[in-house]
Amino acid sequence: MTRVSAVGGSSNRASSQRGVALLLVMWLVMLLAALIGAFALIARTEHLQGRVLVRGLVAENAARAGLEYALTRVAASDPRQQWLPDGRPHRWRYGNADVEVRIVDENGKIDLNQADITLLTEFIRRFDIEPQQAAQLAAAILDWRDPDSLSQPAGGGEDADYASAGRPYGAKDAEFESVAELEQVLGFTPELYARMAPHLTVFSGRARPDPAFASAEVLDAMGMDGADVVAQRQRWNPDSGLPPPTLPDGGALVGGSSGTYSIESRARLADRREAVLRTVVRAGGAVPGMAYTPLRWQVGD
Numbered sequence: 001m002t003r004v005s006a007v008g009g010s011s012n013r014a015s016s017q018r019g020v021a022l023l024l025v026m027w028l029v030m031l032l033a034a035l036i037g038a039f040a041l042i043a044r045t046e047h048l049q050g051r052v053l054v055r056g057l058v059a060e061n062a063a064r065a066g067l068e069y070a071l072t073r074v075a076a077s078d079p080r081q082q083w084l085p086d087g088r089p090h091r092w093r094y095g096n097a098d099v100e101v102r103i104v105d106e107n108g109k110i111d112l113n114q115a116d117i118t119l120l121t122e123f124i125r126r127f128d129i130e131p132q133q134a135a136q137l138a139a140a141i142l143d144w145r146d147p148d149s150l151s152q153p154a155g156g157g158e159d160a161d162y163a164s165a166g167r168p169y170g171a172k173d174a175e176f177e178s179v180a181e182l183e184q185v186l187g188f189t190p191e192l193y194a195r196m197a198p199h200l201t202v203f204s205g206r207a208r209p210d211p212a213f214a215s216a217e218v219l220d221a222m223g224m225d226g227a228d229v230v231a232q233r234q235r236w237n238p239d240s241g242l243p244p245p246t247l248p249d250g251g252a253l254v255g256g257s258s259g260t261y262s263i264e265s266r267a268r269l270a271d272r273r274e275a276v277l278r279t280v281v282r283a284g285g286a287v288p289g290m291a292y293t294p295l296r297w298q299v300g301d
Contacts, residue, residue: 059267059275060299062097066265067277069094070101071292074257075283079238084254085261086213088234097267106260106280108213109201110221112176113145116207117152123221127195133187140186143171157186176202178296203260203280203295211247212255229253259283260295276300 069092073083083090085103092099110123120138125131139152149171151158159170165186172181179200183193199218209218212233216226224247232245233253244254260282268274280296 055269055271055273056275059097059269059273060277062094062099062267062269063265063275063277063299065094066092066099066101066267067263067279067281068291069099070103070263070265071261071281071283074103074261080241082238084233084238085257086233086254087215087230094267097269099265099267101266102264104215104262105210105213105255105257106201106203106262107206107210107255107258108215108218109199109204109262110209110218111201111204111206112141112179112182113202114205114207117142117154119208119221121154122223123199123218124196126217126220127192129192137185137187140188141182144181144185145172145175147173149173161186178202198262201262201280203282204258210255211251212253 070083070090073081073090074085076082083101083103085105086108087102087104090101090103092101110119115123117135117138120141121131121135124134124137129137136155139154139156142152143156143158149158151161157171162170167186169184171186172184176182179197179202182188182197182200183190199215208222211219211222211224211229214222214226214229216230219226219229229247236242236245236254244252246253260280263277263279263281265277265279266274267276276299278296278298279294281292281294283292284290285293
């Protein structure tokens, strides 16, 4: 009886050990399956991330190609091949990307360092600003750029005015180095700046913009019917062989390019991936062989 009991106990222990071993194996299999699943998920995620990055780079390169191509077309000697830098859209196919390019000659914009108070006031009024406030904002631009500490008759903004407004800096008393400085000028909000910036420059050196390249808002500020002038310009196509349109006073609505351009190049791939490049460039460069000199460079909205 004692011998049978011992054998039975040994058998139970062996069975129990096999059960524990089976449980451990099952847990190990489950753990390995979870690890493999996690690795597969990570690999899939990294693959998708890499695909997004690659497609983004493809779109960005297509937008860059649009910039390069636009500079060759705007400088074309054959008028029928030339792209006019007056803001009209130019469409182009590059590989599998649809590219839309807009070119604006900087001579068509209002130069913050050269425009007088009358032009600035009329321009600011185009953005639903009351005449008195528009005059004060225009005066603040002049006070920012002029070297003296005397406020303009319309109000303006010198150091004391900035201090009263709680701004730790005063008027710059020097020329604008970039259009972005306008955000620092007393009275200008980010929203107003964003609406005005596409029509402004610091690169033309002109007191009055060239109507051949100016936007409707700038033309309105110059005392013209901006919408009508822009429509006349865009109805004319160099391919037609017809003479370019003229203003009522005989001025040309198609002018010679300055060589300094704002260019927006927007590329869209078949999978709807988009990239936008916004630049200001000057044709040529200090180094021989350079096609252009970047003055401003922004990738994305």
